[in-house]
Amino acid sequence: xxxxxxxxxxxxAEKGQTIILKCEPVSGHNDLFWYRQTKIQGLELLSYxxxxxxxxxxxxxxxxxxxxMLNSSFSTLKIQPTEPKDSAVYLxxxxxxxxxxxxxxxxxxxxxxxx
Amino acid sequence: xxxxxxxxxxxxxxxxxxxQLRCKYSYSGTPYLFWYVQYPxxxxxxxxxxxxxxxxxxxxxGFEAEFIKSNSSFHLRKASVHWSDSAVYFCAVSANNNNAPxxxxxxxxxxxx
Numbered sequence: 001x002x003x004x005x006x007x008x009x010x011x012x013a014e015k016g017q018t019i020i021l022k023c024e025p026v027s028g029h030n031d032l033f034w035y036r037q038t039k040i041q042g043l044e045l046l047s048y049x050x051x052x053x054x055x056x057x058x059x060x061x062x063x064x065x066x067x068x069m070l071n072s073s074f075s076t077l078k079i080q081p082t083e084p085k086d087s088a089v090y091l092x093x094x095x096x097x098x099x100x101x102x103x104x105x106x107x108x109x110x111x112x113x114x115x
Numbered sequence: 116x117x118x119x120x121x122x123x124x125x126x127x128x129x130x131x132x133x134x135q136l137r138c139k140y141s142y143s144g145t146p147y148l149f150w151y152v153q154y155p156x157x158x159x160x161x162x163x164x165x166x167x168x169x170x171x172x173x174x175x176x177g178f179e180a181e182f183i184k185s186n187s188s189f190h191l192r193k194a195s196v197h198w199s200d201s202a203v204y205f206c207a208v209s210a211n212n213n214n215a216p217x218x219x220x221x222x223x224x225x226x227x228x
Contacts, residue, residue: 033215042121042220043205056215091159093172104151104216106158 002027003105004095006092012113018080021110024073025094032068033104034077037089046077082114117142118209123220129227130198136191136217136222138180144216147209148189150180156203162204164191176200198226 005024013019021080034046047067048056057067064086067077077087089111093104118141126136140146150162165175170182179192188205203223207216 043218045215045217055213072219103161108158
């Protein structure tokens, strides 16, 4: 089975640009998560979807970050406009039984650099 | 809301030595607890998880963790580390089925030959 696929793997943007990161979860998984990873903060939750419904979003990320589940097998994370402090690795994960008890399967991440 | 603290950003041990990576969680109810590992240039992978029952849980590659409710801790242990254990280790906590797991900042483990 294919794991979680994230594209692009690397993205360089100028300050103020709009970027879109993409994620394909493991086939059949109902839950999808977006996290931001930095060395200082570790993993911070951006959004959590169950069967395409938004369950949670990270309060600190609401204004410029928008995640969507376009269908059960595809999600996007839009950052608009980008700022240098957004430079980080963005991780997508999916789960069959939910993050409460089930294992999360992570993609390799999209590394964003904002100049 | 639940949260996790991993007080050690970096840990260095010699190959063959024992290991403990610390994790403290904050949650008033009964938590579900996890340890994940991230090897260089790879995605996070589950090492072990605790739901209920025996507070000592076994994971892959000889890792184990102990849930101590009175201390709000879930430390990860290994009796004898190998150079291939060098990676970043994340502790995570889940509160209920409508909340996403919360992760700590991670501990980078370096194993010296």
